[in-house]
Amino acid sequence: MNEMPKFKFTPADKAPDPDLGTDRIPVDRYVDPAFMELEDKKIWSKTWLLVGAVCDVAEPGDYFVFENLRESILVTRADDGEIRAFYNVCQHRGNQLKPEGCGATDSLVCAFHRWEWNMDGTVKNIPEAHDFPQGTPHDELALPQLRCDTWGGFVWVSMDPEIEPLIDYLGVVAEHLAPYEFDDMLLVSDETVEWDCNWKTSVDIFSETYHVRGVHPESEYIADDVNVQMDLYGRHSRFISPMYIPSPRHIGDDKAINDIMADYLKSEGFPVDSYTGDVTTLRDAVAAHKRAMTAENGLDFSNLTDDQLTADYHYNVFPNITFNLFGEQMWVFRHRPHPTDVNKMYFDRMIFNRVPKGEVKVGANAGAVDLFVELGDGVVEGRPERKFYKYGEQSSGLLLDQDASCLATTQKGLHSRGMKGYWLSFHERRIRNFHHWWEKYMDA
Ligand code: FES
Ligand SMILES: [Fe+2]
Structure with a gap:
């Protein structure tokens, strides 16, 4: 679904804050296995789920499998060019x-008794079909299909036949993100890490920057964890976290650039040694440098503001997707429940790079190629190897x-009798x- 962008640039306006009260958030939902079944019924089967990248079903015959709790979902592209999703x-x-x-x-083809379906889910062959006294009606035995749509270079699926259209479900988020032109980005890394926590604790930690001082002390020197805009859009949300400016706690009277920032700038090719400004003008300088570099690297930032080139535009799509957007890169996090253990989850991380327009070519026999390969003139084929490991x-x-x-x-702490519920800040x-x-x- 490629709608015309509603905004030329992603709006940065602050959304109004609804009154959501100040009650503690109960924590049994993070530790009680009973919630896994309830979430399956009430959340996972009632929302739109980002199941994979369109580049993995780029050509007829391509397919991928996505798993979520007890469900396994098979996404195919058939000869008619349609992308469809089936229960696997x-x-x-x-x-x-x-x-x-x-x-x-x-x-x-099923490996058990060799029943066979076409990529569009219709029955192709049932061995010894004459031996089924009830018959083998092809309508009845087609693969059960799910609601399936595409947006932003991703395939989204819902188990709820009555759910609103994807574009309505995404609402303002789809409009905000259109200028990033996800479809033109290239998948360069695809990892799943089994983490020792419930999927919701992972959604939580990526929703705020309050934890930076405790968990990421180095990051305080390159990004502002305090002046972060929070926007709530119904079930979805955003924060805008400025980068290339340290936390106010680490800006000295002289406004000088700290060593960690200097190293970070060097790693990105910014000419820090010849930079004569201070930390207050650095973001502008970095944005200008990124734009100047496009003459060489061919990237198109014409739809992105300077703020977008120097901040993390960070969107959460309910229930479990996080888009971290930088000018030249996008990190997609999917916080997926573990199928049997409430204390574990799968942290899926896909990284996409912005590449010169028209030069992404991925997908032929996706999965057969371990690493994407440059074919000259920036043309790229294949997809990165999918990695799985445990924390x-x-x-x-x-x-x-x-x-x-x-x-x-x-x-571990959430299991304690001493934990009475989250006590959250504004x-x-x-x-x-x-x-x-x-x-x-x-x-x-
Ligand atoms: S279970 Fe698949 S063919 Fe028998
Ligand atoms: Fe973090």
Whole structure:
């Protein structure tokens, strides 16, 4: 679904703050396994879920499998060019048709007794069909289909046949994000890390910057954790966190650039040694430098403001998606529940790079290629290898390692008789808002 952008630039206006009260947020929802089943009924099957990237079903025959709690969902592109989503289950005796991951195939064949479907979900072949006295009616035995749509280069699926259209569900978020032109971005990293916490604690930690002082002390020197705008858009939300300016706690009287910031600027190719300004003018200088570099790197920032080039525009889509938007890169976090353990989750992280327009070419036999390869003139083919590991087995980078470590100890703490519920600040109102909507869905 590629609507004409409503805004030339992403609006930065502050949204009004609804009164969501000040009550404690109960914590049994993070630790009691009974909530997993309830969330399956009330949240996961009643919302639109981002299930994967369109580049993984770019060509007819491509497919991928997405798993969420007890459900496994198979997304295909058939010869008619349509992307469809099906429950990934054989209509004979229930075997799963495809394992998690992505690939390309001519048809969907069950490994148990070789029932076979076309990529559009219609029956192709049932061995010994004459031996079924009740018949093998093809309508009845087609793969059960789910609501499926695309937006922003992603495939979204809902198990609720009655749900509002995706574009209405995304609401203002889709309008705000259109200028980023996700469809033109290139998937360069795809990881799933099993974390030792409930999926909601992960949504929570990425909803505020209050934890930066405790969890990411280095980041305070390159990003402002205090002057962060929080916007609530119904069930979705945003923060805008300025970068290239330290926390007010770390701006000295001379306004000089600190060493951590200087190293960060160098790592990004900013000519820090010849920079004559101070920390108060740095964001403007960085934006100007990024724009100047586009003559060389071919990136198109014409739809992004200087603020967007020098801040983290951070959107949460209910229930479990986080878009971290920078000018040249997007980090997509999906906070996915573990299928059996309320104290674990899957942290899915996809990184997309902005590349020169018209030069993204991904998808032919996606999954068959381990790493994307430059084919000259910036043309790129293939997709990055999908990685899976558990927290502690390898690093996910300093920031995420710090978050994962804190979330593991928080998850333990939430089990304590001494924990009476979250006591949230005004800054943390995206968390309060998330729980307001979580409760609304759970009570529905
Ligand atoms: S379970 Fe799939 S063919 Fe029998
Ligand atoms: Fe964090």
